[in-house]
Amino acid sequence: MRIGIDFDNTIACYDGVFHAAALERGLIPPDLARDKNSVRDHLNGSGRKDDFTELQGYIYGARMDLVSPFPGFAEFIGVAKRAGHDLFIVSHKTRHPILGPKHDMHAAARAFLVDRGLIGEGAAKIDPAKVFFELTKEEKVARAADLRVNMFIDDLPEILAMPGFPEGMHKILFDPDNQFAGHAGCGKELDRRSSWVAISADMAREQS
Incomplete structure (x- = not known):
């Protein structure tokens, strides 16, 4: 087959990876839930949608060591x-x-x-x-x-x-x-x- x-x-x-990378870049508070959707919703809800888009590229391109x-x-x-x-x-x-x-x-x-x-x-x-x-x-x-x-x-x-x-x-x-x-x-x-x-x-x- x-x-x-x-x-x-x-x-x-990517469990916990978006949270770790966002903390590393100072984008979120430490007590935010660790899942990707919480990170996305926090940034989008605070008018920082571009920050989340850039965060994705940062993880997929530079921080695959976290994965x-x-x-x-x-x-x-x-x-x-x-x-x-x-x-x-x-x-x-x-x-x-x-x-x-x-x-x-x-x-x-x-x-x-x-x-x-x-x-x-x-x-x-x-x-x-x-x-x-x-x-x-x-x-x-x-x-x-x-x-x-x-x-x-x-x-x-x-x-x-x-x-x-x-x-x-x-x-x-x-x-x-x-x-x-x-x-x-x-x-x-x-x-x-x-x-x-x-x-x-x-x-x-x-x-x-």
């Missing part, structure tokens, strides 16, 4: 590859931030994958040649189609609902916070999973 995997919020976990892979993802790579599956990372993001210094966010994401031991040579790593960062979501879907993936794993139902994916592709909605538990389409077009451990367990069952 050929499996496509999104990057941001699917492989890369960790979701628990179980590294183990998933080993499980999938031992089962003979072919893995591809297919994501979309602009190359440079909209505001602030022109960090290369594609290069930063690749460096994150290398530094965390997720891509490279070896039986438990993804081939770097199979990592694709596209500029738009349409180009992301087109890349998945070109790669003829049989399964795609993404944290956004609207991405998985886009036309252009290979026909009959298995769609897995990665939902670690269970925010889409009541989402229309889950259980029909989308298989919703809350962890990489659960996805690995599904894969192991299919092999047994």
Whole structure:
């Protein structure tokens, strides 16, 4: 099976990262809730929407050292590859931030994958040649189609609902916070999973 995997919020976990980076830059009070939405709402609500936009570029370009892979993802790579599956990372993001210094966010994401031991040579790593960062979501879907993936794993139902994916592709909605538990389409077009451990367990069952 050929499996496509999104990057941001699917492989890369930003829990607490926006809070830490915003504190570092003096943008928020220390007692603000640690989730990304609280940081965004605080800045937007105080008329500093551009500060949040620049903060995103700062994190994605300069502070990926604050970010960790979701628990179980590294183990998933080993499980999938031992089962003979072919893995591809297919994501979309602009190359440079909209505001602030022109960090290369594609290069930063690749460096994150290398530094965390997720891509490279070896039986438990993804081939770097199979990592694709596209500029738009349409180009992301087109890349998945070109790669003829049989399964795609993404944290956004609207991405998985886009036309252009290979026909009959298995769609897995990665939902670690269970925010889409009541989402229309889950259980029909989308298989919703809350962890990489659960996805690995599904894969192991299919092999047994």
